[in-house]
Amino acid sequence: MNEITVTVENQPPRLCPEGLEVGKLLPAPAAPDGLPYIVALVNNDVVSLSYPLTVNCTVRFQTRADAHGWRVYRRSLCFLLARVVHELFPEAAFSVEHSFGPGLYCAFNRDPRRPEGIRPEDLGLLAARMEELVRRDVPIRRRKIAFTDAVKQFETSGQYHKLHLLAYRNPPRVVLHECEGFYDLAHGPLVPRTGVLDKFQLLPYPPGFILHLPERANPRELPPFEDQPHLFQIFQEHKEWGRILGVNTVGRLNEIIATGEIAAFIMTAEALHEKKISHIADRIAAGRDRIRVILIAGPSSSGKTTFAKRLTTHLRVNGLRPITLSTDDYFVGLERNPVGPDGQPDFEHLEAVDLELFNRDLLALSEGAEIELPRYDFAQKRRVYKGERLRMEPDQMLIIEGIHGLNPRLTHKVPAERKFKIYISALTQLGIDSNNRISTTDNRLMRRLVRDHTFRGHSPLQTLRLWPAVRQGEKTWIFPFQREADATFNSALDYELAVLKPLVEPLLMQIKPSDPEYAEARRLSEFLLNFIATSERYVPGTSILREYIGHSSFRY
DSSP: OOEEEEEETTSOOEEEETTOBGGGGOSSSBOTTSOBOOEEEETTEEEOTTOBOOSOEEEEEEOTTSHHHHHHHHHHHHHHHHHHHHHHOTTOEEEEEEEETTEEEEEEESSTTSOSBOOHHHHHHHHHHHHHHHHHTOBOEEEEEEHHHHHHHHHHHTOHHHHHHHTTOOOSEEEEEEETTEEEEOSSOOOSBGGGOOOOEEEEETTEEEEEOOBTTBTTSOOOOOOOHHHHHHHHHHHHHHHHHTOOBHHHHHHHHHTTOHHHHHHHHHHHHHHHHHHHHHHHHHTTTTOOEEEEEOSTTSOHHHHHHHHHHHHHHTTOOOEEOOGGGGBOOTTTSOBOTTSSBOTTSGGGBOHHHHHHHHHHHHTTOEEEEEEEETTTTEEEEEEEEEEOOTTOOEEEESTTTTOGGGGTTSOGGGEEEEEEEOOOOOEEETTEEOOHHHHHHHHHHHHHHHHSOOOHHHHHHHHHHHHHHHHHHTGGGGGGOSEEEEOOOTTHHHHHHHHHHHHHTTSOTTSTTHHHHHHHHHHHTTSOOOOGGGSOTTOTTHHHHSOOSSOO
């Protein structure tokens, strides 16, 4: 038997037989903190514990307290929930739709002829059955079967969303996960046994329910449930758009592309965006007697800049003359900038902005006074004045776009009635299939990968390496203030991942197994295999997507 060299983290290299399951190398069933190991990183690739080792490699094991382990834990609970729904309510329409805090919102309809909803007793049955499977510690097996056998399996079980995906793929073998006769397409590793899925709740949230999960920062406890009505409203509105467009899964999108209907689909999706922006502009125009400042905030790559430009156009249609003010010009400078835990300047900190000066100028402008505009010199890392002056006329409003827009401290001297606050994110309603959702964070990350490479000269490795810090900044400075919004806008476009696919894939190929970010790059590459690519030529110049792929009608 051939032997390979395997190095398990913190242990000396050893010789192992080729084909050994990586889980056999576990130093103990659980980490020192008591959490069970559920997944492995082999040469920076995330694999199940049953993965056979065939080359020299370095191995690290992860629990649900680790980034990749937590994602596997969440995906495995979705699998377990889908298995129980299929067992107890095989005729029900069910889907895992979008994130909700640390958990996930799920739609359920026992009778598709009736309005969507789930009865408390049915939710109780689902929870009880999941808890029983956890107590029994049932194995979840990864299997490869022939393509034709996979098609037959999903036809027999009535899992048509899986068939839609396979309709535009033709591998000779299909990787599945199986648990007591229930099969699902593999979209990444799962836990080896149901017994480790011991922290979850099913909470009613009409018309569906929440699969409530622990946070990665505190994986032993379920956090108190926090309602997020603004986000839920965005998702429900976009879900309705999905009904209008006739698309809620990747398989259906692929069908539209394959049948040559994508140009009309793109036009309709863009028209829905236009209609929503027009509605927001009408609301602002109706308050023209009191509103002087429009604040636009949202996480990275949510489309804030293009949204602000399109909103400006619609406000002009309403007889207004909006002007813009950049918070960047009010940076305090390197010497006064707050420092993060790593000792480096934290440029996303609220107090990287000179709040007193910013508020003094805002208040003066909103009262009709004239100010001298500062400009931030990024080369000299300081603010300068060049004699530019600004005054707002009665038919003008100030548009401020940036990550802190909804934080009350940013504009604390401006009376609330003079402000109109808008929250933007990219919250896709598309699912890969019924129980495998598309992460809205992944949507934004792929936008950013393309933009940073094309317009900022950043390598994909740099973008992936910075992304965790960006995400942490969002959790600190953006998400806590989304409830402050007077209006919300969902910048996701249901066709965009098909356009981004041929642009993102070559970038991800530059990340190598020697890079710690390889696991993330490989996960995204595998995810994009589900899509048929489409050309960007149908994307209009005013689209938010153009901010990332180029050739926009706007100047940035």
